[in-house]
Amino acid sequence: MKALLCEEPGQLKLVSRSAPVRGEGEVLVRIRYVGICGTDFHIFAGKHPFLEYPRVMGHELSGIVEEAPADSALKAGDPVYIVPYLSCGHCHACNKGLTNACYNIQVLGVHCDGGMAEYVSVPQANVVPTGNIPLEDAAMIEFLAIGAHGIKRGNVTASDRVLITGSGPIGMSAIIFAKARGAHVTVMDTRQDRLRFAVDQLGADAILMADEHAEEEAQHLTEGNGFDVVVDATGNATPMQRGFNFLAHGARYVLLSVVRQDITFSDPDFHKREITLYASRNAQPDDFAEVVRQMEAGKVPTRALNTHRGRLDDAVTLLPEWSKPEAGVIKAILEV
Structure with missing residues (x-):
């Protein structure tokens, strides 16, 4: 063969x-x-x-x-x-x-x-x-199940403001399944074409350019509170670490990305806001089934x-x- x-x-x-x-x-x-x-x-x-x-x-x-x-x-x-x-x-x-x-x-x-x-x-x-x-x-189905699993890990609900950082295929899958749960979804990336696609094709509610003004703009978008859930899909250690800056008090941070190097964060700030940090690896059978359901529903x-x-x-x-x-x-x- x-x-x-x-x-x-x-x-x-x-x-x-x-x-x-x-x-x-x-x-x-x-x-x-x-x-x-x-x-x-x-x-x-x-x-x-x-x-x-x-x-x-x-x-x-x-x-x-x-x-x-x-x-x-x-x-x-x-x-x-x-x-x-x-x-x-x-x-x-x-x-x-x-x-x-x-x-x-x-x-x-x-x-x-x-x-x-x-x-x-x-x-x-x-x-x-x-x-x-x-x-x-x-x-x-498999790559979509990765996003479905990450959204499940983050316990995303319709009352959540969700920020997805990185709008490659895995980030896009996270957008699809966060929207399927009724969440308000903001997408952050450096590429305008990917951000337009996220809004026009995937139904994202808002966008953020990943520039030096992103934290300030995020505060404006969330009335100064930050996001209830942040999902990193960048595959890059620097934005993975930066993602902690966008979290509300009591928020959940889901790392869909995996990188070779260590990532660090401020422990006092992490505790002050009582953040929950989740790794998300691969997917489980119910995640594959969720993808099939959403495909069959035309979503x-x-x-x-x-x-x-x-x-x-x-x-x-x-x-x-x-x-x-x-x-x-x-x-x-x-x-x-």
Whole structure:
């Protein structure tokens, strides 16, 4: 089968390797679509903290069942999406239902080879029918679930003023699911085009330019109180630390981003305002189900989000181009 291999940072190669053999309790899936994530671009650039090379990337996956266990509800030909978090099922976290934070987690395309290939074989529990959702849209379910999980972690309600910092795809997913809960959503970024998209396509209520006046403007927008929830989706330590400046007393701060370096904050200010700080990692089954519900309800503008398309055969040249800011990529999808 064909597979796209990142041999080392900046080096991609389309290779031929043996197709996987379905293991016991696994489903063999013929991959049809792969969403390209910021994680993939970070792997390509050598910036991901949890990865060793070489690696076949790809964790936003949809396809067709090729072969399933005899006792499975799945059968050959079924359209499916893949939950890419391979949890052990028996560690302390898994026993508490925190499969997204499994002690022994293997994320496809990060800890082990992923789906930028013609076939993958994964545990049956990680393969879910797409229902009424087209396969190309189903390849976007995983990144949307990341945002849904972060909004859930922040306990966002309709009475909250929410600030989402960073309006890349993950930030956009957070906007979608904060709005789905009825919150008032402000988006902060350095890019006017992304801010316009957040308002015009995603229903954001207000915008903030991430400049030297942002804190002052935020006070104006919130009558001097700050935001009830701040969600960071920047992937950059400096704005992650700056995010503490926008929090109201009793606020919640959700870090969707992960970076290699430490981040710091003022402990007296943190205590004075009794802030709650949340890490948000991956997503859980109910987050995927929430994405599907909102897609079926027409609340996810999939056509607007999917700005770029290409073929796996051309990915060696496409990915470096798509990684450039001037390419204007929101969500790129490879067809296999």
